[in-house]
Amino acid sequence: MPVFENNVIKEILAKYRRIWAIGHAMSLMGWDEETYMPEKGVTERSTAIAELRALYQELVLSDQFVSLVEKAKSLEGLNDYEKGVVRVLDREITIAKKIPPQLNYELAKTTSEAFVAWREARSKAEFSIFRPWLQKVVDLTKQVAEKLGYEEHPYDALLDLYEEGLRLRDVRSIFSILEPGIRSVLEKVISRGYFTVRSPLEEAKYDEQAMRRVNERVLDLLGFPRDRARLDVSPHPFTTNMGVNDVRITTRYEGLDFKRSLFSVVHEFGHATYELQVDPELAMTPIGTGASLGVHEGQSRFWENVIGRSPQFASLVKPLLDQELGLTRSLSVEDVYRYFASVRPSLIRTEADEVTYNLHILLRYELEVQLVGGEIKVDDLPELWNRRTEELLGVKPNNDAEGVLQDIHWAHGSIGYFPTYTLGNIVAAMMRDAFRKRVGDLGDYVAKGDFGQIKSFLRDFIHRYGSTYAPKELLRRQLGSEYDPNALLSYLEEKYVKGAP
Amino acid sequence: MPVFENNVIKEILAKYRRIWAIGHAMSLMGWDEETYMPEKGVTERSTAIAELRALYQELVLSDQFVSLVEKAKSLEGLNDYEKGVVRVLDREITIAKKIPPQLNYELAKTTSEAFVAWREARSKAEFSIFRPWLQKVVDLTKQVAEKLGYEEHPYDALLDLYEEGLRLRDVRSIFSILEPGIRSVLEKVISRGYFTVRSPLEEAKYDEQAMRRVNERVLDLLGFPRDRARLDVSPHPFTTNMGVNDVRITTRYEGLDFKRSLFSVVHEFGHATYELQVDPELAMTPIGTGASLGVHEGQSRFWENVIGRSPQFASLVKPLLDQELGLTRSLSVEDVYRYFASVRPSLIRTEADEVTYNLHILLRYELEVQLVGGEIKVDDLPELWNRRTEELLGVKPNNDAEGVLQDIHWAHGSIGYFPTYTLGNIVAAMMRDAFRKRVGDLGDYVAKGDFGQIKSFLRDFIHRYGSTYAPKELLRRQLGSEYDPNALLSYLEEKYVKGAP
Incomplete structure (x- = not known):
């Protein structure tokens, strides 16, 4: 049975509960969008999701939370569950810190437009409609890889984003x-x-x-x-x-x-x-x-x-x-x-x-x-x-x-x-x-x-x-x-x- | 057509969007709880709702937001829509400020237990099961009325809570x-x-x-x-x-x-x-x-x-x-x-x-x-x-x-x-x-x-x-x-x- 005994970890988990709650809400909003949401609810839903995502990010990167996680990184004698908490949060904070908000914003905007172009391109089987958008996506993705950093190949940074540790x-x-x-x-x-x-x-x-x-x-x-x-x-x-x-x-x-x-x-x-x-x-x-x-x-x-x-x-x-x-x-x-x-x-x-x-x-x-x-x-x-x-x-x-x-x-x-x-x-x-x-x-x-x-x-x-x-x-x-x-x-x-x- | 022209109002509305987003999420979570949520999801859902409610309250009562609304109260020449924004937010802030968090917490806890007692009491048609809980609810409600304040009768404060201006x-x-x-x-x-x-x-x-x-x-x-x-x-x-x-x-x-x-x-x-x-x-x-x-x-x-x-x-x-x-x-x-x-x-x-x-x-x-x-x-x-x-x-x-x-x-x-x-x-x-x-x-x-x-x-x-x-x-x-x-x-x-x- 996992037990969280360390007081710093307990403090982190208590603070994390609010971050988790926002994630919970976003999961439900995503599910609802694909299942039951009336069609025209999409604009308000997108706004709400964007606001909650920004709020989530702010809480994860708040000074108080980041310094608690920093503190936890130097703790000794943590059990595996406690170490897991520190590893996952440290990874999340590190990635969030490395990608500038402006780049994230560009990516969100570009991919949302690229999606529309892709859908049209696919329905018409015309790559040229999607081509300029894909170019933008690739350019922004390369920037992401550079910001994240890598040892051997920029693709390493992208792989790691989807599968921790994959090279x-x-x-x-x-x-x-x-x-x-x-x-x-x-x-x-x-x-x-x-x-x-x-x-x-x-x-x-x-x-x-x-x-x-x-x-x-x-x-x-x-x-x-x-x-x-x-x-x-x-x-x-x-x-x-x-x-x-x-x-x-x-x-x-x-x-x-x-x-x-x-x-x-x-x-x-x-x-x-x-x-x-x-x-x-x-x-x-x-x-x-x-x-x-x-x-x-x-x-x-x-x-x-x-x-x-x-x-x-x-x-x-x-x-x-x-x-x-x-x-x-x-x-x-x-x-x-x-x-x-x-x-x-x-x-x-x-x-x-x-x-x-x-x-x-x-x-x-x-x-x-x-x-x-x-x-x-x-x-x-x-x-x-x-x-x-x-x-x-x-x-x-x-x-x-x-x-x-x-x-x-x-x-x-x-x-x-x-x-x-x-x-x-x-x-x-x-x-x-x-x-x-x-x-x-x-x-x-x-x-x-x-x-x-x-x-x-x-x-x-x-x-x-x-x-x-x-x-x-x-x-x-x-x-x-x-x-x-x-x-x-x-x-x-x-x-x-x-x-x- | 309503138009928001005043810059202070526009600033308020931009900040309000995040508060609205949390409200949007809570509405969906409430709807889902009554319609599609699997039965055992209720514990996590309640935690998520409590966290988001607290977050909502914090944002409404944040110094920056409150002082913007205060500033807007003294503005002249606002149109009816802008005045409405100020009225609604001022009312919300005023009520939120008057009721101490501890009292809100007691009320939430008591009513959630009172609900369980009431359900049992009703199914057995035995008032005595509900009586002590109702007593607590009445006592706490009286405290709420006192905190909110009233001119003639404590019931005025409660009526106003549900219907603005009703006495x-x-x-x-x-x-x-x-x-x-x-x-x-x-x-x-x-x-x-x-x-x-x-x-x-x-x-x-x-x-x-x-x-x-x-x-x-x-x-x-x-x-x-x-x-x-x-x-x-x-x-x-x-x-x-x-x-x-x-x-x-x-x-x-x-x-x-x-x-x-x-x-x-x-x-x-x-x-x-x-x-x-x-x-x-x-x-x-x-x-x-x-x-x-x-x-x-x-x-x-x-x-x-x-x-x-x-x-x-x-x-x-x-x-x-x-x-x-x-x-x-x-x-x-x-x-x-x-x-x-x-x-x-x-x-x-x-x-x-x-x-x-x-x-x-x-x-x-x-x-x-x-x-x-x-x-x-x-x-x-x-x-x-x-x-x-x-x-x-x-x-x-x-x-x-x-x-x-x-x-x-x-x-x-x-x-x-x-x-x-x-x-x-x-x-x-x-x-x-x-x-x-x-x-x-x-x-x-x-x-x-x-x-x-x-x-x-x-x-x-x-x-x-x-x-x-x-x-x-x-x-x-x-x-x-x-x-x-x-x-x-x-x-x-x-x-x-x-x-x-």
């Missing part, structure tokens, strides 16, 4: 193993053809009300705690937490290819479970939430891919799919499994399968590094994107909407974010290995629908610590090594090569 | 006219028997999904702007606004006696329309919301009673009730009207009809005045309540749950609040008179479903000003007199005596 050399080393490994797996998968088969379910329309019942029943199977969590609908699925006892996920209903809606739910359930299993003693403290984007994505991918796209899960949910949705009645469990776990190189990252997904990330991260390093220009992006897509995936975009314009991230100014998705895939595979080693075969538990045991394992090994430990340290301590790409390759090999008849 | 002598004068007037109307209504008849619909169960469709269709008829407003479900119906473009109402579905759910919707629609029709130029300023509880209740009662419980409205909505709900198919429009507008003395205020409603308020306000004035004791309440109910309404509670324990207000510490309900009923009748004088017969517009014309009138005469003017001044300027009880009596006489065959 370009880590990402390079990960992909130097992943790229050939995945290409090899993919070749075998394609040549065997078992997982590349097209399912009639991909084209099948579904009834939204029935699909809502499916999603709710699947959440019941997984053990979604309704008194602490809820499922809603939003244009893009996401998870948000207002606290350890109020975590909310969303999905969407497109009316076609039901696995998209279903696996959004299972994916977000993974994120939610992380937040729901943080030790309640850490509630309302700086370490009361997941350790990093990469570790978080590890949880969502574990549920979505390792559990959700398994034959045992297909077998478990088929009866309720048959009953509620009807579309699977004439199919076998194996058909449903192959629909869930199909592998086919494709153009759109968000629709990519487990095997090819990380090649999409490789493409993006390489371009980002070169952009930020000044080796390529914004103008070069569409062509480089298309050429590299063909090299990596063997398919070529017909237009920029299918290519360089497909992701929202750059419009949002999130350069350096993509690699955390691959970290997530790696962490998911590492957790599967750890489960096998410590508890048993995951598939057996999934087959029985015994998710309580799986959640206990996740809680004890990862979740309960919140962000007590920095991500790399957490992984070393709890899973035996930092982001290990070989775990992902073994998992893919076992599932998609050895697993194919 | 005990106003309320006494109002009820000295209303009490005999209402008794006289009630006698005639009972002797004629037309409105006292019991409808089979009172006992009829309804299908919730069908009732939801009824409510949505009625809101469509009334012209509820879906891009700026929404309807949800909560245990107790309410309206909340996050801004002029985000106003939300709720209703409930009890499954029986559908007019309760329907008229909650129409009532809250009235509150919402007030907020939605405040001049958008006043958004995010201290005067960008309704003028007072009494004027607000005037809007809700105008829609609920004057419009909703009219024969024309019954005729307008009967086809959709027939279609969606079915229960009214074998009944005439007249039957439905008499169901909507039935009059029968009863024990529970929230279920009271238009004629007897204000007698319930009279009972409460008399007891409050005597309690606060020290003429009666908390122990005396149950007996006094029952005796006076019999005198005023001719019915007697069987137990305290039907009597002194029925309302939440005292547990919440809201002593001095009840009279604003009667002010609302009066204002609704005054607005009906003003509409008749300036536009035409309200019933004709309702019959045609021409609510646009009615809303324009309300916007131009009352809504657009927000709280630019104090309530009494607003009524004098726009409706020709302050709260006029005779307007209510004429309306009741015309509708329930002359209107009965």
Whole structure:
């Protein structure tokens, strides 16, 4: 049980409660904006969020708070939780201090305009509409990297912003193993053809009300705690937490290819479970939430891919799919499994399968590094994107909407974010290995629908610590090594090569 | 068009935006707590609200803000909107300064515990469970009155808290006219028997999904702007606004006696329309919301009673009730009207009809005045309540749950609040008179479903000003007199005596 005993830490936590409260309010405002807010409420909401964000920043950077955290840095004999509090706050203060308010303001303004331009550009498949905005975003992002500082490459500063401690050399080393490994797996998968088969379910329309019942029943199977969590609908699925006892996920209903809606739910359930299993003693403290984007994505991918796209899960949910949705009645469990776990190189990252997904990330991260390093220009992006897509995936975009314009991230100014998705895939595979080693075969538990045991394992090994430990340290301590790409390759090999008849 | 030209006012409004943002967040948090928040989120939510409330108070009372408002008080040549800003902020600061933080803290703590005791007391119909808590609430409320100060009676200080400028002598004068007037109307209504008849619909169960469709269709008829407003479900119906473009109402579905759910919707629609029709130029300023509880209740009662419980409205909505709900198919429009507008003395205020409603308020306000004035004791309440109910309404509670324990207000510490309900009923009748004088017969517009014309009138005469003017001044300027009880009596006489065959 974490205990905060040191008086300076206690004083910090008492003061932090107000900062936390503003964060709580902003989370709710963000959730509401995507779910229930009337359309025209957006202007007032944006103003309110901007004011609260400024207030949040002021409180974090207030002299009194900063000097308390400074004082805490020199304390000896702190326990791990107390050290975590100091680490997280020191990092937040350091980053906030390094980026001048004017630069933050420019970034917020530019990305909000860039988002509008990107949306138009994508809908018209015309990169030229987005190009000048992307140029501004890249320029401002480079300034951010310079202000943050770095040892080897400006991209290091950006990576660290999204994943504490992550460096370009880590990402390079990960992909130097992943790229050939995945290409090899993919070749075998394609040549065997078992997982590349097209399912009639991909084209099948579904009834939204029935699909809502499916999603709710699947959440019941997984053990979604309704008194602490809820499922809603939003244009893009996401998870948000207002606290350890109020975590909310969303999905969407497109009316076609039901696995998209279903696996959004299972994916977000993974994120939610992380937040729901943080030790309640850490509630309302700086370490009361997941350790990093990469570790978080590890949880969502574990549920979505390792559990959700398994034959045992297909077998478990088929009866309720048959009953509620009807579309699977004439199919076998194996058909449903192959629909869930199909592998086919494709153009759109968000629709990519487990095997090819990380090649999409490789493409993006390489371009980002070169952009930020000044080796390529914004103008070069569409062509480089298309050429590299063909090299990596063997398919070529017909237009920029299918290519360089497909992701929202750059419009949002999130350069350096993509690699955390691959970290997530790696962490998911590492957790599967750890489960096998410590508890048993995951598939057996999934087959029985015994998710309580799986959640206990996740809680004890990862979740309960919140962000007590920095991500790399957490992984070393709890899973035996930092982001290990070989775990992902073994998992893919076992599932998609050895697993194919 | 309101314009803020004075530089001091502009500076105040720029600083106020942050205070507004916190208020916006708290409104959303309150709404969410009653509608979608997972049950166990309540602890963290309460902490967040307490922190934001304290922060709000600190910003309002910050030296810089207070001295700006002080400076503005001596400015000459301000326009009405600018004067309104100064009036509202000066009032808020003055009240906040007078009540010591310790007293506020005691009140918050006591009322939160009193609420729990009241809920138990009511469910067991045992006043003794609530008695000690009510005693504490009364004691603390008296302290509040002393801190706020008053000229004639401590109740004045409490009335003013809920309705700016309202005094005990106003309320006494109002009820000295209303009490005999209402008794006289009630006698005639009972002797004629037309409105006292019991409808089979009172006992009829309804299908919730069908009732939801009824409510949505009625809101469509009334012209509820879906891009700026929404309807949800909560245990107790309410309206909340996050801004002029985000106003939300709720209703409930009890499954029986559908007019309760329907008229909650129409009532809250009235509150919402007030907020939605405040001049958008006043958004995010201290005067960008309704003028007072009494004027607000005037809007809700105008829609609920004057419009909703009219024969024309019954005729307008009967086809959709027939279609969606079915229960009214074998009944005439007249039957439905008499169901909507039935009059029968009863024990529970929230279920009271238009004629007897204000007698319930009279009972409460008399007891409050005597309690606060020290003429009666908390122990005396149950007996006094029952005796006076019999005198005023001719019915007697069987137990305290039907009597002194029925309302939440005292547990919440809201002593001095009840009279604003009667002010609302009066204002609704005054607005009906003003509409008749300036536009035409309200019933004709309702019959045609021409609510646009009615809303324009309300916007131009009352809504657009927000709280630019104090309530009494607003009524004098726009409706020709302050709260006029005779307007209510004429309306009741015309509708329930002359209107009965």
